[in-house]
Amino acid sequence: MEFPELVTPDVYSKLLNEDVVTSDAADRFFQVGYFATPKEMEELVEGQGFKRVSHIATDTFTLLGSSNHGLVIAQC
Numbered sequence: 001m002e003f004p005e006l007v008t009p010d011v012y013s014k015l016l017n018e019d020v021v022t023s024d025a026a027d028r029f030f031q032v033g034y035f036a037t038p039k040e041m042e043e044l045v046e047g048q049g050f051k052r053v054s055h056i057a058t059d060t061f062t063l064l065g066s067s068n069h070g071l072v073i074a075q076c
Contacts, residue, residue, distance in 0.1 A: 041072055050074035 005025040015021055019040075021030045036044075042052055052074050057067030
């Protein structure tokens with residue numbers, strides 16, 4: 001495992017409950033990012049009055065939720 005210091009209950013708990021990684025062991029890129037679930041992104045889009053048309057994974061994995069990036073397609 002490349003970064004075992006990041007695979008801890010504390011890091012996972014913070015990511016799951018606060019959507020952030022604050023461990024000093026993490027690269028700064030991850031410390032300033034906000035990590036949302038697919039469901040949370042859909043709720044944000046729909047909460048602003050948009051109609052969600054589709055939500056797809058955009059990385060090599062095609063299963064939404066296992067991909068690092070997603071694309072929400074919406075219309076007014």
